[in-house]
Amino acid sequence: MLHILRARLHQQYRTYPFPEKKPVLSQRYTGRPLIKGDGCVTDCSACAQVCPVGAISRSSAGKPVIDLGRCIFCHACEAACPAGLISFSSEFALATSNKEDLIVNSDKFNIASALPEEYKRLFGRSMKLRQVSAGGCNACEADCNVLNTPAFDLARFGIQFVASPRHADGLLITGPVTQNMKLALVKTYEALPSPKIVIATGACAISGGLFRDNPEVNNGVGDIVPVDLYIPGCPPNPWTILDGMLRLMGRI
Amino acid sequence: MKKHAKIKNSAMVNIAAVQTVDNQQFKTDLAAFVADGCRISAMFLLPGADQKVIYAAVSDDRDGSISLLATPCQKEFASLTPDMPQAHWFEREIHEIHGIEMPGHPWLKPIRFMPAADAKEEVLPGVTSYFEVSGEEIHEVAVGPVHAGIIEPGHFRFQCHGEKVLHLEIELGYQHRGIERAMLRGQPHQNRRLVEVIAGDSTIAHSIAYAMLIEALHGLKPDKSAELVRGVALELERMANHTGDLGALAGDVGFLPTSAYCGRIRGDILNTTAVLCGNRFGRGMVSPGGIGCSFDKTIADTVLERLVPIEADLRSAISLIWNTPSAVSRFEETGCVSRADATAIGLVGPAGRASGLPVDIRNSHPFGAYRKHKPEVPVGRNGDVFWRARIRWLELKDSLRLIREMLAEVGDVAVAPAFSLPAAPDSMAIALTEGWRGEVCHVAVTDKSGRLLNYKIVDPSFHNWYGLALSLRNQEISDFPLCNKSFNLSYCGHDL
Numbered sequence: 001m002l003h004i005l006r007a008r009l010h011q012q013y014r015t016y017p018f019p020e021k022k023p024v025l026s027q028r029y030t031g032r033p034l035i036k037g038d039g040c041v042t043d044c045s046a047c048a049q050v051c052p053v054g055a056i057s058r059s060s061a062g063k064p065v066i067d068l069g070r071c072i073f074c075h076a077c078e079a080a081c082p083a084g085l086i087s088f089s090s091e092f093a094l095a096t097s098n099k100e101d102l103i104v105n106s107d108k109f110n111i112a113s114a115l116p117e118e119y120k121r122l123f124g125r126s127m128k129l130r131q132v133s134a135g136g137c138n139a140c141e142a143d144c145n146v147l148n149t150p151a152f153d154l155a156r157f158g159i160q161f162v163a164s165p166r167h168a169d170g171l172l173i174t175g176p177v178t179q180n181m182k183l184a185l186v187k188t189y190e191a192l193p194s195p196k197i198v199i200a201t202g203a204c205a206i207s208g209g210l211f212r213d214n215p216e217v218n219n220g221v222g223d224i225v226p227v228d229l230y231i232p233g234c235p236p237n238p239w240t241i242l243d244g245m246l247r248l249m250g251r252i
Numbered sequence: 253m254k255k256h257a258k259i260k261n262s263a264m265v266n267i268a269a270v271q272t273v274d275n276q277q278f279k280t281d282l283a284a285f286v287a288d289g290c291r292i293s294a295m296f297l298l299p300g301a302d303q304k305v306i307y308a309a310v311s312d313d314r315d316g317s318i319s320l321l322a323t324p325c326q327k328e329f330a331s332l333t334p335d336m337p338q339a340h341w342f343e344r345e346i347h348e349i350h351g352i353e354m355p356g357h358p359w360l361k362p363i364r365f366m367p368a369a370d371a372k373e374e375v376l377p378g379v380t381s382y383f384e385v386s387g388e389e390i391h392e393v394a395v396g397p398v399h400a401g402i403i404e405p406g407h408f409r410f411q412c413h414g415e416k417v418l419h420l421e422i423e424l425g426y427q428h429r430g431i432e433r434a435m436l437r438g439q440p441h442q443n444r445r446l447v448e449v450i451a452g453d454s455t456i457a458h459s460i461a462y463a464m465l466i467e468a469l470h471g472l473k474p475d476k477s478a479e480l481v482r483g484v485a486l487e488l489e490r491m492a493n494h495t496g497d498l499g500a501l502a503g504d505v506g507f508l509p510t511s512a513y514c515g516r517i518r519g520d521i522l523n524t525t526a527v528l529c530g531n532r533f534g535r536g537m538v539s540p541g542g543i544g545c546s547f548d549k550t551i552a553d554t555v556l557e558r559l560v561p562i563e564a565d566l567r568s569a570i571s572l573i574w575n576t577p578s579a580v581s582r583f584e585e586t587g588c589v590s591r592a593d594a595t596a597i598g599l600v601g602p603a604g605r606a607s608g609l610p611v612d613i614r615n616s617h618p619f620g621a622y623r624k625h626k627p628e629v630p631v632g633r634n635g636d637v638f639w640r641a642r643i644r645w646l647e648l649k650d651s652l653r654l655i656r657e658m659l660a661e662v663g664d665v666a667v668a669p670a671f672s673l674p675a676a677p678d679s680m681a682i683a684l685t686e687g688w689r690g691e692v693c694h695v696a697v698t699d700k701s702g703r704l705l706n707y708k709i710v711d712p713s714f715h716n717w718y719g720l721a722l723s724l725r726n727q728e729i730s731d732f733p734l735c736n737k738s739f740n741l742s743y744c745g746h747d748l
C-alpha cells in the first residue's frame with residue numbers, strides 16, 4: 001500500500017488544463033498549412049509532384065490548393081515550392097464540419113462549428129462514442145486511446161468511448177474503410193440509436209489516405225455513412241482530435 | 253544437401269543465383285534447415301512468365317546468414333506443414349493469393365479473404381468453415397470483427413467447455429488494404445510513406461526494412477550517424493509500445509495505478525519521437541539512404557534530457573506491479589506457450605523470447621547501428637503472461653541504455669538526398685529488422701529493368717497470431733484479454 005502511495009506522489013497530477021491553456025507541441029510538428037497569395041510560378045507543379053497522396057492541385061487562379069482530407073502533413077511540398085508559397089504552421093486545430101472546408105488555398109480556415117442546437121442539447125455535455133477501425137493502421141486508434149490517459153482525461157468533458165454501439169451517441173471511424181470492413185461498419189452504424197453523429201478521423205477515413213484508389217478499400221467513409229466532423233492528419237495529433245470533439249460539442 | 257544461395261541481412265543477390273530445385277529436394281533441404289534450428293522468415297510465390305516459383309528465406313540465428321531456396325510450382329504443391337508447422341500460415345497465404353492447391357495441409361483456408369484476381373463471386377470476410385468441437389456442454393463463443401475497445405477488427409471463435417477454452421481460432425483479413433500490390437504501382441516517394449503505415453505502431457521498424465532494401469538495390473550507403481539516429485528511433489518505438497503494453501496488462505488485471513501512469517509515460521516517449529521528426533509515430537523519420545529529417549546536437553540533447561524523467565517515471569510505475577503479488581500472480585502460469593511449441597510454429601520477438609527462444613535480429617543479423625551496439629537478449633522460462641511482461645520491462649531498460657550509447661556517438665546528419673532510378677535488375681534483396689513485436693522481414697524482387705516485380709512483407713504478427721491461439725488452450729475464457737494483450741499483435745500488419 002505504501003509503495004502505491006509513494007508512486008502516486010512521484011507521478012503527480014499531470015492533466016493538462018485544456019482548453020483553457022494551449023498545449024505546446026514539438027518544434028517540428030507540422031500543423032495547418034498556410035498558402036501565400038501571389039508568386040506561383042507558371043507551369044510549375046513541383047509541389048504536386050512530391051505529394052505522395054495527390055493532395056495538391058493548382059486553382060484556376062494559379063495558386064496551390066491543399067486538400068487536408070488527403071494530406072498526411074509530410075510537408076514535402078514546403079521544401080519543393082520554388083516560390084516558398086507553402087508553409088506549415090504549428091496550429092493543431094484542424095477539424096472541420098464540412099469536407100469542402102478541408103480545401104486550403106490561403107491562410108484562412110473554416111474550423112468546425114458546434115452541432116445544431118437540438119443535437120447540442122443532447123450531446124453537448126455527454127457524448128458516448130463507439131470507435132470502429134476499418135483498415136486503420138493503429139496510429140489513429142492509438143491517438144484516440146491516448147485521450148483516456150490522465151494527460152488528456154477525456155472523461156472530464158463527458159466524452160467516453162463505449163463498448164457497444166447500443167450505448168453510443170456517435171461513431172468515430174478510422175481507416176480507409178476496407179472492402180472487408182464495409183459491412184461491419186454499416187451494421188455498427190445502424191445499431192446506433194438515432195439521433196447519432198459520425199466523426200471521420202485521419203486521412204484514411206476522410207479520403208482513403210495513402211490507400212486511395214486501391215481496389216481493396218473505399219476511399220474512406222465517403223457516402224457510406226453521413227459525417228459530422230472531419231479530423232485530418234496521419235494520424236491527427238491527440239490534441240487535434242480532442243479539439244475537434246470539443247468544438248463539435250460547442251465547448252470551444 | 254544441395255548448396256543454396258546464402259546472403260547476409262540487407263544484401264541482394266542476382267535472382268539467377270537462387271537456383272531452383274525440385275519439390276522433393278526443396279522440402280528435404282528446408283526440413284534440414286528447420287531441424288537445425290533455422291527459421292522460415294519468408295516464403296512466397298513469384299509468378300514468372302514461364303513458371304511459378306516458390307521462394308523461402310531461411311534465417312540462421314547463429315551465423316547471421318539467410319539462405320534462399322527456390323522450387324518451381326504449377327497448380328499443386330505438396331504441403332510442408334505436416335513436417336514444418338511454421339510453414340502453415342505461409343502456405344495458406346500462397347494458396348489464397350495464387351490458388352495453389354496444397355495437398356496434405358491440415359487447415360487450408362484463406363487468411364485474409366482477399367478478393368482473388370479471377371474471383372467471380374464476392375468474398376465475404378470471416379465466412380468460412382471453422383474448427384468445431386462438439387459434445388454435451390460444449391459451446392462456442394464468437395467475438396468480432398468489431399471489438400469492445402479502441403482496437404482493430406478481427407474475428408475470434410472459442411470452443412469452450414464451461415469456462416475452459418479447448419480451442420481458439422482466429423480469422424483476420426478485415427484490415428486488408430492491398431499494400432503489397434500498391435508497392436508495385438507506387439513511386440519511391442509514395443512507397444516510402446506506404447511502408448510507414450503497414451502497422452502504424454511499427455512505423456520505424458518497417459521503414460528501416462524498406463530503406464535497407466532500397467539501399468541494397470541501389471547501392472546506397474547510409475552515413476554512420478544516420479544509422480545511429482535510426483537506431484534511436486527504433487528503440488524509442490520499442491520503449492513506447494512496451495510501456496503501453498505493460499500499462500495495458502496492468503489494466504487487464506485491474507491494477508490501475510500502473511495502467512494510468514504507463515498510458516501517460518507512453519505519450520511522453522511518443523512525444524520524444526516527435527522531437528526527432530515532428531510526428532509521434534516517426535512518420536518521415538527514415539528515408540532510403542539515411543534519414544528524412546535533419547539531426548543535430550540540440551536534438552540529441554533534448555532527447556537525452558527527456559529520457560531522465562521518463563526513466564524515473566517508468567521505474568516508479570513499473571516496479572509497482574512487480575511489488576504487488578496479487579497482480580503478478582494473475583500473470584504467472586497464464587497463457588503458457590512451451591518452448592517446443594514456440595519453436596515449432598516459429599514464434600518471434602518478445603513472445604518467442606518469453607518462451608525461451610533467444611531470437612533477436614538486432615543480435616543475430618545485426619543491421620545499422622546494431623553492428624556495434626548490441627542489445628541484451630533476455631529469455632523467459634515458461635512463455636506465460638508473466639514472462640511476456642517481464643521481457644518487455646528488461647528490454648525497456650536495455651533500450652534506454654542503447655539510446656544513450658548511440659546518442660553519445662552520433663554527429664549531425666543532413667536529410668538524405670534523392671536517389672536515382674532504377675534499381676539493380678533481376679535481383680532479390682532481403683532485409684530483417686527487429687521491431688518491438690519481433691522480426692520484420694521485407695523481400696524485394698526486381699525485373700530486368702530494375703522495377704519492383706514483387707514486394708513481400710512479413711510482420712512479426714504473421715508468425716505470432718497462432719501463438720496467441722495456442723496460449724489460450726485449456727485456459728479460462730476470461731484469460732483471453734490478458735493473453736491477447738501480452739502478445740498485442742497487429743491486425744493490419746498481418747492483413748497488409
